[in-house]
Amino acid sequence: MESRTLLKESQIMKIHYITGIAAIFVVALHIMMRLVVPFELSLEYDYIIANYKNIVYVLILESILVLISVHGFNGIRIILLELRQSRAWENMVTVVTISAMIGLIAYGTRTIILANGL
Amino acid sequence: MKEIEQPSRNNLEGIGGWLNPSRYGWERISYWFQRLTGVFLLIYFIGHVYETSTIVNGQNAWESFLELTQTVWGHLFLIMVIGASTFHSANGIRLVFTHAGIGLGTPGRPDYPYSPASLNYRQKSGIWIALILAAVAMYYGFNVLFGV
């Protein structure tokens, strides 16, 4: 009756907890980097492009992207799984959330790579 | 005996049951807030990733998008995001501890009035701290964004 899944639910939940905690640190860094300069300056085009050239900043952004996408879409997967329990629905939820995760990470990485090249 | 007809969802409370969290105390309210802020933050995050991607289209594109977001409503929305993320993070840390069985007390021999050991002052104060931190962060954000 139970179909074999790629990851056990306990493994998925460990990932959920770890990405959540790690995300707090990197997001806090991201916010602090905006707060150490005057607010108006932090939104200027040239300042932001200069930030994208900084490899440390790029790594922070990429890790935020990956951690929050995984944590957030897994959260949505959990909420959707609780709403309905047919086999078709559960398969759809798995496919949609994983695709959305990959899609958002890809799109954000594209921004980072392109902005880095500007 | 007559067949008992079962409606499709069997008197389940459904999503309607989610909408009234105050019946059962603070832990239920914090569960409700955690879900709400989580979904809200995910929507914000998707929008933010899109918003920041406009920078690759050049300075004009970036600045015209800024005109949309650097408004009073944009700032108020951002303050909501600040509050939501602070609560979600602080409460999330509390939940990681409780899910690991820490801070809940130990099983014993219950006696009247049967106050549950797991719904103790540590949990309630954790929830309150998360709410207060969120309020403080929102206040600080308000000061920064509105340049007070």
Next chain:
Amino acid sequence: MNEKRKKLKVYRENRSQKTGSHYDTFEVPYKKWTTVLDALLYVKSYMDPSVAIRYSCRMASCGSCGMKINGIPKLACYTKISELETSTIECEPLSNFPIIRDLVTDFSLFFTHHKNMEPYVQTKDNLDTDTNKGTFSFYQSPEDVDKYLQFSYCIKCGLCYSACPTVGTDMKFPGPQALAQQYRYFADTRDESKNRLDIVDDRHGIWRCHFAGSCSKVCPKGVDPALGIQLLRSYMLGISKNDKVPAKRIEISNNTDTEDGAIDSNS
């Protein structure tokens, strides 16, 4: 006569007749000690005998009379009318259970979830502990018993199942009662089953509990199912080490003069 009276608003529906639902209001007298169950039985005796309710022990021991009283799952025999603040008391069947009639609900899915947890002591060698056959008994210290005792007080009343937000939308979720019982057997030193954690390691299993705590809030026996579930989860996350020492077995001797007072099966 200065009799105090309150209104009892009772949910009426007969699912098999498919006539829809409505509320009937009855005015009942009460004293300081009158419970909601007393009031409902008064209604049945003197006003409308067709009100369907389940009850048995009248002392919060059997778990039959669970219902929603003013929107919160409670045992009717354990809730005093004088302690409810509203002048109209609303009695509805427990939510998350299919309604059969009026205040009576169907517990089959609830019991199925419980059975899926294998709620019995299992030993490695399927030991028969029937003392008449002169086999073994287990030794448990008071400390060993305290590890699971409060979870064994569960009377299967279903109030926790009704209060749980996950059960409200997820029919595959076992519910707080079943998960707490899984912990009860997991923590019991007599149990040597190796797959208790695997039974609940499922996408609709223990991981769909989010510690809303409503189960423990409504439990009338102090079982605190939320505590049991989080403790079980700590083993699954590897935070608590599974170093349970199996209970020592004491052989019951067939000798007539034994020092330990064991049962003599030959007399």
